[in-house]
Amino acid sequence: MTAALTRPRCDETAAWKALGRQFEDTGRRFDLREGFRSDTGRFESLSLQAPHVFADLSKNLIDAAAEALLLDLARECQLERHRDAMFGGEPVNNTEGRAAKHWLLRAPRGAGADPDAAEVHATLDAMLAYAEQVRGDGAITDVVNIGIGGSDLGPQMAVAALAEFALPGKRFHFVSNVDGHELAGVLRQLKPESTLFLIASKTFTTIETMTNARSARAWFQDQGGRDTARHFAALTTNVAAAGEFGISTTFGFWDWVGGRYSMWSAIGLPVAIAIGAAGFRQLLAGAHEMDRHFQATPLDRNLPVRLGLLDIWYRNFHRFATRSIAPYHSALGRLPAYLQQLEMESNGKSVDARGRPLAVGTSPVLWGEPGTNGQHAYFQMLHQGSDVVPVEFIAARQPMHSLRGHHGQLLANVLAQAQALMQGKPDDGGHKNFPGNRPSTFFLLERLDPASLGALLALYEHRVFVSGSLWGINSFDQWGVELGKVLAKDIAPRLDSGDVSGLDPSTAGLLRRLR
Ligand code: F6P
Numbered sequence: 411m412t413a414a415l416t417r418p419r420c421d422e423t424a425a426w427k428a429l430g431r432q433f434e435d436t437g438r439r440f441d442l443r444e445g446f447r448s449d450t451g452r453f454e455s456l457s458l459q460a461p462h463v464f465a466d467l468s469k470n471l472i473d474a475a476a477e478a479l480l481l482d483l484a485r486e487c488q489l490e491r492h493r494d495a496m497f498g499g500e501p502v503n504n505t506e507g508r509a510a511k512h513w514l515l516r517a518p519r520g521a522g523a524d525p526d527a528a529e530v531h532a533t534l535d536a537m538l539a540y541a542e543q544v545r546g547d548g549a550i551t552d553v554v555n556i557g558i559g560g561s562d563l564g565p566q567m568a569v570a571a572l573a574e575f576a577l578p579g580k581r582f583h584f585v586s587n588v589d590g591h592e593l594a595g596v597l598r599q600l601k602p603e604s605t606l607f608l609i610a611s612k613t614f615t616t617i618e619t620m621t622n623a624r625s626a627r628a629w630f631q632d633q634g635g636r637d638t639a640r641h642f643a644a645l646t647t648n649v650a651a652a653g654e655f656g657i658s659t660t661f662g663f664w665d666w667v668g669g670r671y672s673m674w675s676a677i678g679l680p681v682a683i684a685i686g687a688a689g690f691r692q693l694l695a696g697a698h699e700m701d702r703h704f705q706a707t708p709l710d711r712n713l714p715v716r717l718g719l720l721d722i723w724y725r726n727f728h729r730f731a732t733r734s735i736a737p738y739h740s741a742l743g744r745l746p747a748y749l750q751q752l753e754m755e756s757n758g759k760s761v762d763a764r765g766r767p768l769a770v771g772t773s774p775v776l777w778g779e780p781g782t783n784g785q786h787a788y789f790q791m792l793h794q795g796s797d798v799v800p801v802e803f804i805a806a807r808q809p810m811h812s813l814r815g816h817h818g819q820l821l822a823n824v825l826a827q828a829q830a831l832m833q834g835k836p837d838d839g840g841h842k843n844f845p846g847n848r849p850s851t852f853f854l855l856e857r858l859d860p861a862s863l864g865a866l867l868a869l870y871e872h873r874v875f876v877s878g879s880l881w882g883i884n885s886f887d888q889w890g891v892e893l894g895k896v897l898a899k900d901i902a903p904r905l906d907s908g909d910v911s912g913l914d915p916s917t918a919g920l921l922r923r924l925r
Pocket residue numbers: 558559560561610611612613614615616619669670755888891
């Protein structure tokens with residue numbers, strides 16, 4: 411059996427029991443304000459600098475004793491062995507018999523001895539050469555990415571995040587939904603001779619993507635478009651299927667790249683077109699720096715490890731069921747959606763890697779919006795609601811614009827929110843009482859650029875690996891999305907035929923109304 415299967419699961423360890431006792435004795439009642447009063451070095455001891463990301467963990471409901479036990483837990487669960495198995499190319503995705511080597515996509519040429527490294531670099535070079543060619547092709551004004559899930563969220567998020575680094579003169583569109591309103595709305599803005607369609611699908615079988623791709627091809631032909639080779643490219647592991655579809659320009663990747671870990675591969679082509687080959691290499695380099703940090707830093711100074719352990723503490727001991735992502739950078743507007751797939755598709759499981767039911771909670775619900783917008787919408791609940799929601803603030807010291815008077819306001823607000831959540835404000839009257847002691851983590855980038863974005867995303871990937879590893883689950887499969895796909899295939903023809911035989915009464919009733 412691989413390392414993924416033979417390691418102890420968190421709830422089977424001595425450290426787990428000790429954590430339970432620690433929580434009952436002091437952890438449950440830990441008060442942040444008291445924590446800062448009694449330890450003047452709390453900020454210094456609970457903040458750390460990882461590549462491109464400074465993290466302040468000091469406003470979390472944790473003390474040195476719980477930290478120490480969580481680190482014991484990581485050791486008892488053989489986290490480092492599991493991490494090394496992933497970086498060693500072992501089949502840590504055991505239910506699909508695959509390695510999880512997204513980290514290889516950002517390893518510099520010549521680093522390590524992975525057998526796939528040469529092919530990775532040859533593909534990257536070809537993809538980036540193509541990106542430069544498209545950038546130089548002034549006749550192409552619109553790039554349309556057709557893909558869903560991991561073949562959409564990463565590039566969409568990163569193109570927006572790095573808009574300040576993008577070549578002016580090209581517009582990017584992302585079509586994911588099988589709902590034709592989305593594609594129709596985009597097509598209305600396009601002309602075939604100035605459009606490049608990128609069909610992004612790891613499998614090249616996903617129903618939404620193939621439906622949109624067929625409609626895009628039909629539109630292109632109907633509008634008199636010629637030269638499919640110039641106007642369509644495919645990003646896929648299934649190059650044969652792309653060929654059958656009629657696309658000859660293809661950039662491949664490998665089955666060991668999970669969809670939600672794929673923006674570093676050919677799936678990142680829209681990003682490379684937007685920010686150029688050099689920018690894309692900086693994105694990869696930033697992520698690689700975080701890979702090295704995760705691999706080489708002792709557990710107690712290892713940021714993904716510390717975050718993953720905190721996630722366990724919050725989910726399984728404090729029993730917080732959700733976590734809010736609050737990027738105080740409007741360019742990170744799609745980051746919460748991206749992180750939802752990353753964390754919830756990876757760790758939203760209730761059996762371990764051996765298929766045994768888990769007795770503990772796993773992935774929290776992730777949600778959020780950029781600040782300061784969230785403040786004027788749902789922050790009320792964060793401050794005074796009945797549930798405690800740990801918040802993750804993300805800010806950049808330097809803005810990427812030169813408008814005066816904005817960035818100071820933004821930074822003042824993000825600091826104030828973290829402060830208000832922690833400090834609270836007593837008020838006898840009730841309505842104006844802020845309980846405080848509400849936890850948050852603060853991530854600070856020097857500025858949002860390709861390298862820091864790469865590092866931030868790799869940080870989240872590894873943190874998800876850490877909590878998944880301790881829960882003993884396979885973070886790299888996603889069987890939970892299969893059933894809905896199968897049932898939709900069964901229902902689609904029934905919408906035409908009206909056949910409701912064998913359907914439950916609710917589905918049958920709705921189907922009749924929809925015809
Ligand atoms: O339905 C879930 C999923 O398999 C995701 O994991 C994946 O990112 C998405 O569908 C898209 O898959 P593909 O890239 O193969 O079209």
